Amino acid sequence: MYQEEVKKSERVRILISCQDQPGIVAAVSQLLFQNGGNIVQSDQHTTDPIGGMFFMRIEADIQDFELHKQKIAQDFQQLSERLNINWRMEQASKKKRLAIFVSKEDHCLLELLWQQKAGHLDAEFAIVVSNHRDIQGIVEEMGIPFHYVPVNSSNKKEMESLQIELIQKNNVDIIVLARYMQILSPEFTKTFPNQIINIHHSFLPAFIGANPYARAYYRGVKLIGATAHYVTDELDEGPIIEQDVQRVNHRDQLEDLKKIGKYIERTVLAQAVKWHVEDRVLTYGNKTIVFS
Amino acid sequence: MYQEEVKKSERVRILISCQDQPGIVAAVSQLLFQNGGNIVQSDQHTTDPIGGMFFMRIEADIQDFELHKQKIAQDFQQLSERLNINWRMEQASKKKRLAIFVSKEDHCLLELLWQQKAGHLDAEFAIVVSNHRDIQGIVEEMGIPFHYVPVNSSNKKEMESLQIELIQKNNVDIIVLARYMQILSPEFTKTFPNQIINIHHSFLPAFIGANPYARAYYRGVKLIGATAHYVTDELDEGPIIEQDVQRVNHRDQLEDLKKIGKYIERTVLAQAVKWHVEDRVLTYGNKTIVFS
């Protein structure tokens, strides 16, 4: 009996942010309980014990979701007015659709594909966009639409319009710059706030900008890293989602750093995209809250 | 105004376990809200989405705690009867009191002392108990009572009675076996369920029992580890709280493994004790839930 109801239930993720105040958890959990919801996971974070911001992520199973969903929305609307909260609700069954922007190198793209295939990454590959044709073959073999958009310094505006069109036409939820190597215009980045994830091949804020491996090599660092972050209109300054490093030593030449770096890039980017599509990342100022 | 109230407030940690059922979070958060509580952190875990166990840890600031605490206890008692939950409430300001059992080596004890001094470990050192006098000097210099209890195979029962007496007389909350090197009797371990933490010098369940480093050395492993666990009457089989490893290689002789191992032992044990005294560890069957 109970089991059957669970089968008809829908897993939702609810994200809430507001000024901290007593009673939020009580109000939200009461709301869900009254609408057939069973909370299976919940995380929260208060930036400061006094007068700070409050963030919450709840995973809940809602029985007979189709019957309840309108009422839930109404109740949240009321709560929102009373406690001045921001909220959104995502259905786990509705997979996020990805647009992957790549240049010539395929390692980050392949890792995302592998993670999806292995069941780690719950997302759909809507389109791959590239300014080179190098990996068109491998992408199309996998049944993913490939779009060649040969952006250069003189046609950037026009090409970005084309990219935006592709993104909108294909119902893309998130744009992943998988070693895309092009700097997007502020107009582009502002169109998709917190929806563009880039992988930068250094441990930010060290080595912002071009040629981070070469600069790491000449500085003689003992660890190299990669950083996945949301793209803003300040280069490599957006909110950091994930970073990781690997040990290197004096034997490693610049070429070795690049090889080892590829390994970090692909795992860090895949982790960040996974968290994003599972609605685990909230931004606050220039920082992220990751309910991992 | 608000700030003043916060100043009078008391930080509490509430731990709840029960059969999973809809409405628990709502009921508990409502209860706290009605008693002047503001939830600052909460974690929960359900072992299985259908028919599983539910565990929750809440940190909350209770305004005017002395006024509210009896009512909170009554309300939890009622809730407990209605939903069949187990619960306990701990005040963060009441520091747990530790009894450290050591033998000749001091590295685990020193790390615990350092962590406390550095503000990582929020606990009090009630007593140090040892079957050797090697580190009596260093312990007493730090103002901690040292008790020499020369346990051996023939006087174990008697010596354990003495130890239990010391523990009870000194209001000890938790017994830490910081490389104690003696096996406690089942009578002793049963007296303090989930209150004795041991550090075993291997990555359990590899190398249960004596001489784990020697066995790791002869097996040629590439990582060695240490495991902090609650002590039960089955040797090295109690619930694992924390484990970690370090890389070793063919150059490392048995003596090197022991040195590297000391480093892992002290950090793993300190982490486990820290989590325990912050009421972050729940046990379930032979496993732990660590709300870290």
Added chain:
Amino acid sequence: MYQEEVKKSERVRILISCQDQPGIVAAVSQLLFQNGGNIVQSDQHTTDPIGGMFFMRIEADIQDFELHKQKIAQDFQQLSERLNINWRMEQASKKKRLAIFVSKEDHCLLELLWQQKAGHLDAEFAIVVSNHRDIQGIVEEMGIPFHYVPVNSSNKKEMESLQIELIQKNNVDIIVLARYMQILSPEFTKTFPNQIINIHHSFLPAFIGANPYARAYYRGVKLIGATAHYVTDELDEGPIIEQDVQRVNHRDQLEDLKKIGKYIERTVLAQAVKWHVEDRVLTYGNKTIVFS
């Protein structure tokens, strides 16, 4: 002038083992110097300062290798007789040929292919052998010969003969069990000593044998691991080449452990194979010396 000679030079790897004795390094380095060799890297290991075994790996560039190689062999032969050393010389330009044995899962195979493509793994894929047809398509698309060998309990002997034939016909240097899931007969393993690398999905010697993830799950470990080792006729007891672990917690169900485990399996196996094909691994008793 010097540069041209270097261009004609050949990179070789020389592996030496013998009873430790003064003068070995001098003799070997003198030998190479007199035969146009420039040592670019050398590593050595003595198991015990007194009366132990001595192991050395040298990378050297030999000028005009074709002219010198016979003389080098002769000189090593003489040295071998005088100092009772075992030696072998490998040319870096002669890539090792791999036979990959798989079952249904492709993650370890794909990682090896990716590492080769990315320039990390300097080897050739001679054949893929599988007892299932699940990944035939992907293998053949990459231009690697796929051999379906449907081994089962009743035809093992016959099928292993077929496998050995395939291995020998294709000049295979090393057999990689990339989650092959079948136990090889002692006859098979003895045919290829130190030439079969297996990935076991646990941190050996914990969880030897079947279902390591399930057993790790029920034991409640906080780290899971994988181990790459040479296969001997004792199950999961051969010399360990590489191991690694990842952190897990109480939220991770058995299925999560398997997913996280896949990630460790593929990186640990790829690392072990890389070291092997670069002639960096020597075995001694049941242990490995890895000149990484």
Added chain:
Amino acid sequence: MYQEEVKKSERVRILISCQDQPGIVAAVSQLLFQNGGNIVQSDQHTTDPIGGMFFMRIEADIQDFELHKQKIAQDFQQLSERLNINWRMEQASKKKRLAIFVSKEDHCLLELLWQQKAGHLDAEFAIVVSNHRDIQGIVEEMGIPFHYVPVNSSNKKEMESLQIELIQKNNVDIIVLARYMQILSPEFTKTFPNQIINIHHSFLPAFIGANPYARAYYRGVKLIGATAHYVTDELDEGPIIEQDVQRVNHRDQLEDLKKIGKYIERTVLAQAVKWHVEDRVLTYGNKTIVFS
């Protein structure tokens, strides 16, 4: 017989650097063999296969060292003239003498003391120098001379003269800035090239200069680090010896970053000092070669 000779033997470490050229290893190993030496470990590094620099570290046991040492020096002198090499020989039995410079915090100093006591760090503590009296008690209890040198902006020159006098009078080999918090003058740093090791509380080159934890906190990094480096007259720009990081998340406030950071600082500094006193670190340009 052989064993007795070994007992009389002396362990030495020989460090060599020169332009790369064929025959160096042969010449050096021959030299040692002819003077009663048995090489027990050797490492080498060539910065570039063509025309690069060559670096070597050898550990050898020299029989009857007192008889041989003059001849070894003469032979190296000749070799040095012939092949234009730089060399030095250190006796393992002559422990390096440390001057530890500290301010108010003791965690780095305590770790160094613990590592020495545990047998990891083979060095002598000559003096502790501080601009505060906070840790005088703990230092003197351990029998180490404590010198209070109250440096400030107006008396820096004078105080540094006093420090240099203390260093020279006490036969100090290496100065360790264990969170000293003062910037040394160029005159001071030039007096002790590659002899001053500092611990900087960030992952250099990120967060050079003051308040790295605060800046890491506001940037929202997901890993924080520490860097041990030789001090040059450019702030935080000297050759890096060792770095490490630890994961942090959105829950960690600035105070938490500082606590976690202390842990990294003490282990990274201890590792760097250990390598230095074992003569494992060579510098080349602004980089280190660490034969670990």
